[in-house]
Amino acid sequence: EDQVTQSPEALRLQEGESSSLNCSYTVSGLRGLFWYRQDPGKGPEFLFTLYSAGEEKEKERLKATLTKKESFLHITAPKPEDSATYLCAVRGNNAGNMLTFGGGTRLMVKP
Amino acid sequence: GAGVSQSPSNKVTEKGKDVELRCDPISGHTALYWYRQRLGQGLEFLIYFQGNSAPDKSGLPSDRFSAERTGESVSTLTIQRTQQEDSAVYLCASSGTLARDTERPNYGYTFGSGTRLTVV
Numbered sequence: 001e002d003q004v005t006q007s008p009e010a011l012r013l014q015e016g017e018s019s020s021l022n023c024s025y026t027v028s029g030l031r032g033l034f035w036y037r038q039d040p041g042k043g044p045e046f047l048f049t050l051y052s053a054g055e056e057k058e059k060e061r062l063k064a065t066l067t068k069k070e071s072f073l074h075i076t077a078p079k080p081e082d083s084a085t086y087l088c089a090v091r092g093n094n095a096g097n098m099l100t101f102g103g104g105t106r107l108m109v110k111p
Numbered sequence: 112g113a114g115v116s117q118s119p120s121n122k123v124t125e126k127g128k129d130v131e132l133r134c135d136p137i138s139g140h141t142a143l144y145w146y147r148q149r150l151g152q153g154l155e156f157l158i159y160f161q162g163n164s165a166p167d168k169s170g171l172p173s174d175r176f177s178a179e180r181t182g183e184s185v186s187t188l189t190i191q192r193t194q195q196e197d198s199a200v201y202l203c204a205s206s207g208t209l210a211r212d213t214e215r216p217n218y219g220y221t222f223g224s225g226t227r228l229t230v231v
Binding site: 004006032034036041042043044045046049087089097098099100101102103104 | 221
């Protein structure tokens with residue numbers, strides 16, 4: 001069974017204070033690790049897909065990295081508008097097209 | 112449509128009543144998924160439709176839950192005899208066809224905004 005664990009559950013940062021969110025996973029044959037952003041009252045919004053260890057993707061202040069056991073979402077010099085819940089999900093060989101999600105990290109960036 | 116549309120956005124129902132939630136996926140997307148998100152928690156898989164194949168119902172928590180999809184369009188999720196523990200946000204997502212295991216879509220799913228269900 002595919003499993004995803006995200007840490008920390010919640011993270012408070014000052015504006016400009018860089019940090020990283022962790023996503024640890026176990027999966028039978030990784031066919032994609034996905035990062036989403038979710039704002040209150042909205043559905044998750046796609047950010048990145050990573051497929052193999054060593055791969056990196058960047059978008060504005062966000063950079064996602066992948067190893068064989070975990071992924072990190074690095075946030076550089078965050079702004080208050082980066083405040084959201086960040087969700088990690090994996091798709092494994094045995095899951096068809098289904099994604100298994102972690103519990104998310106709630107990020108709060110104070111001005 | 113331009114995005115995944117869900118209705119209603121909010122539903123308050125009395126314990127024991129049946130509810131129907133609707134999802135209108137992105138036009139042309141063959142795959143449709145229902146997830147449940149309890150307050151402060153991650154997404155819990157419920158059911159998955161792929162084209163004309165039999166749906167994957169492995170995530171449905173009880174026989175009170177059922178879902179239908181007409182072809183590659185609208186889907187409805189029905190919860191019978193609602194209980195307070197059914198209170199959650201029900202999220203629908205759609206994605207394009209994955210013809211082979213080696214296909215690598217970059218977008219994952221596109222989610223709707225969800226239906227917030229409150230059972231009182």
